[in-house]
Amino acid sequence: LAFGAFLFADVYLIYYLLFSDGIILNIFFPLLTIVVIGAVAILVNYFFEIRQSNVIKNKFASKVSAKVMEDLLKNEDNSLHGQSKEVTVFFSDVRGFTNISEAMPNAKALIEYLNEYMEPMSDIIMKNEGTIDKFIGDAIMAYWNAPSDVKNHQDKAVKASLEQISYLKILNEKLQKENKPLIDIGIGLNCGVAVVGEMGSSGRSDYTVIGDPINLGARLESLCKFYDSKLNISNFMKESLKETYIFRFLDLVKVKGKTEPVEIWQVLGFGTAEAKLKEELDAYHHAIEWYKASHFEKALEAFKRLESNPLKTNKNIYKMYIQRCEHYIQTPPENFDGVFEHTSKG
Incomplete structure (x- = not known):
């Protein structure tokens, strides 16, 4: 635009001198200079854009899908800038x-x-x-809705997690045939506003996410073994989901480093529970209501019935609540709020 305005001004000046004062100027060299400068400016801008594209490609080539990469290259102006943004974080x-x-x-x-x-x-x-953030030994950290916007990112994170759990069955069949150890995983998902952007030193930096929602996501993953769950999510995550899933309430807890209690939910699959699973979950959630209302005797009976079921779908949760109910029957709590405090990360 500036180059065009400069060219127009030069042509107008020549025209004015010629027809107003009768002065004829040699315009070849000035015009040649203008054209050369314009060409150089276009080339500089072109190589700058190529450089910016290469920066983005180098940062995200192994982190995102081809579709996300295409979106990044189309909207590269703010791709790497630090900002506060709602994301869904994944730890496995x-x-x-x-x-x-x-x-x-x-x-x-x-x-x-x-x-x-x-x-x-x-x-x-x-x-x-999703965007792969890093591999830490056998662990994977990923996130959704950064660097580019992802519609319904919470659901896409749950979908990816359930697909991973399902694929493990296929992989474990192959590993068993090869006489290799089978793989079992735990996944934690959380969503919230985090800081996203390029972080690190001048010599080495990376695009990543930080903040309380990220820390809580890591805590949720670390508690999978404690609750015998493969996929833990927070109440923040559950409230943001648009699709229908099968849930089991696990606990209301204060995790280490946090003061406000968080609900932990297990995601068992897509859709709605049927048959025996529905019966088990309905009975369990009724027992949880009695527990929360401090009706520990009724809750204890229900949890014991669930634990005695040889086809139960959780090995830890009923035992855990049996122990708590027995403790509270022996030592009735004052102003019971149902909150359990985790003093360690796992």
């Missing part, structure tokens, strides 16, 4: 990884084994428009 971890690593014959075999698990898990996240 392989259960008993220390024992698995000890069972491997050598480091090469362990890496190949891990990659056999990591690759399909990463593909599922990216297929559902």
